[in-house]
Amino acid sequence: MRAGKLDRIITIERKTETVADSGAVVVAWTNVASVRAELVNASLADHTANYGTAEEGSIVFRVRYLPGVAAPDRIVYSGISYDILSINEIGRRRSLEIRCGRVR
Template structure:
């Protein structure tokens, strides 16, 4: 993974529960990681799924291996858009992470 291709700045957020002084619990998205990523166009499979499932924007983000674990319950914010993580794939042996995501409507 070449550093020159990691041109997009993304933030990975996790849904967490916060308790205020009155004991009320509220759920908020808190950032767990800010990193650089390479964005790729969706492949053939995503293109075909788009025709079947409707017009959902999909993207693939490639990042270096994160120090903190990331899961499909997390989300990405990039360029003012929110993306739900749909799948994760390891690149090499902990060299990087391929994140497939779907834009939130």
């Protein structure tokens, strides 16, 4: 992966739940990492052929390999939150391709 293509910055967040003194469960998103990423523009036809139906507001990022990233996490890019739909490892721990859908 060429460093010149990693021209975006994304933040990977993980959901944490804590119990307040009142007994209520408080949900918060905490930053796991801020990394440089490549924004991949997949065509609608390619996305439909590979994954069934196209998700409105979907986006694909490529990042250097980062252990521990999982589907329950989410990505924040340009102030917009995206749920992780799938994660594909490229090569042997070389990079990750993360397909995301906009949080509704």
